[in-house]
Amino acid sequence: GAVVSQHPSWVICKSGTSVKIECRSLDFQATTMFWYRQFPKQSLMLMATSNEGSKATYEQGVEKDKFLINHASLTLSTLTVTSAHPEDSSFYICSASGQGLLAKNIQYFGAGTRLSVL
């Protein structure tokens, strides 16, 4: 299947700082990327959907100014958690879907990023 790379896998930061998480599709063009948040032993909660070259569409209740999403190319999307606070500590997962038989109609997931805010 298609490969999605997500970095970093784990990041610890101080309260008030910003953290950037990268999501790359390695072998296909990701026309759409998704960002999820997952709390322990719970399902994935969709935060936002981003289409290449367009502004992200955020789900209700997700702060646009806190979770900045950029999808500037067909292989890269970034999520920046601005002015992080301990309540932002969570597991963040990206996924991608795109063109071609390989990735059409399917979401391929990154390995996730564990964010710990001290």
Place this chain on the structure above:
Amino acid sequence: AQTVTQSQPEMSVQEAETVTLSCTYDTSESDYYLFWYKQPPSRQMILVIRQEAYKQQNATENRFSVNFQKAAKSFSLKISDSQLGDAAMYFCAYRSPNTGNQFYFGTGTSLTVIP
């Protein structure tokens, strides 16, 4: 929004035995996709199997097969000859062709494989 229900928070199975995980969904659409994803302790989401709603034949992938009942809006996953590596959270997901490839996930079923 579509609703996906997994009524079994936890399941267990003896190694080499068969287990079935349940999933139901609510939709008024006739054309859609259904998926089962596996999330092991590493937390990497892995696609297990998928089914297109327009196909009557149930999808199979080696030891994994589905029982797709479109009228009943049911999409169960059968794991045959269970292995220790099958232990994971399993999420059922629904994709609508009308929402830009957005997935709707169930709450998950935690599968334990007993040696």
